[in-house]
Amino acid sequence: MAPSVAIVEDDLPLRSVLSRGLREDGFEIPICVSSGTDLLRCIGDSSPDVFVVDIGLPDVDGRDLCLAMRARGVQAPVLFLTARGSVTDRLSGFHSGADDYLPKPFHFEELVLRLHALVRRGSGLPRASVGLHLDPAAHEVRHGDRGALLTPTEFRLLAALLARRGEVVRRHSLIHAAWPPGAMVHDNTLDAYIVRLRRKLDGIGQASAIATVRGVGYSIT
Structure with missing residues (x-):
């Protein structure tokens, strides 16, 4: 069964490249959206195997989005794509619940390898929600x-x-x-x-x- 990836990226050309390239590398793309609000609407009783999330989204900081996902019980790995590559930025990303961090610009082959590594150790099954x-x-x-x-x-x-x-x-x-x-x-x-x-x-x-x-x-x- 092909691993599935959710893409959250507001830059349309980059989002299209990610979607097309990952499909060509054997991934399924069940979610491909431009905002955090759209992503949360798409998450149901199950989630993709891994998420690729831009930090600088138009409606929300990607780190807050990751926090909200974790609070909902989503355990699938999250990889941040971002132009913010300082040590402080990386630390804040990991503290928000992310599993990996790839600064822009990046090599597509490296992204694919990182996603495969995350899929191998991750689980996308959500836990029961507390109601909040x-x-x-x-x-x-x-x-x-x-x-x-x-x-x-x-x-x-x-x-x-x-x-x-x-x-x-x-x-x-x-x-x-x-x-x-x-x-x-x-x-x-x-x-x-x-x-x-x-x-x-x-x-x-x-x-x-x-x-x-x-x-x-x-x-x-």
């Missing part, structure tokens, strides 16, 4: 027909918890996920953000979703 959904374009969390706006840090923090639903996420892992690399974050700062998140979740009927594991971290149920 993140909208990376609006920076909003929704539960049913109710929603709450989040700051960028709140968004990343909640996404890190949702991506590991049912697990205890250690404090240092949450700090790495929610704040830029090298940021000085005190324990009471993290705790204050958790309090803010709980207040916002209370507003949409999910006040008890985040549990404290004293001396270790937090979990979401």
Whole structure:
């Protein structure tokens, strides 16, 4: 069975080259869209084997899109294509849940080899959703027909918890996920953000979703 790739790239010529070239190399392309919003609409009960995502999308930062996907339980590997190739950019990409990072311009043969490597170790099956959904374009969390706006840090923090639903996420892992690399974050700062998140979740009927594991971290149920 041919591996499947979802492409999220707003540059039409590049998107066409990627789609045509990957098909010629034996991949199926079930999703080929230009925005993060379109991708989230396309993800159903299953997902492709691997995602190729541009960071600089017109409606959302690709890193926030990856966070939203992980929060929905999508476990398929994500490869970022981007012109942003600094160490800080790469670190923030990996912290957002990406599995690989290929700066533009790139050699197509290298992309193909990287995708095959990701497919071999990845799994696209989504896990059960907690009922909370993140909208990376609006920076909003929704539960049913109710929603709450989040700051960028709140968004990343909640996404890190949702991506590991049912697990205890250690404090240092949450700090790495929610704040830029090298940021000085005190324990009471993290705790204050958790309090803010709980207040916002209370507003949409999910006040008890985040549990404290004293001396270790937090979990979401």
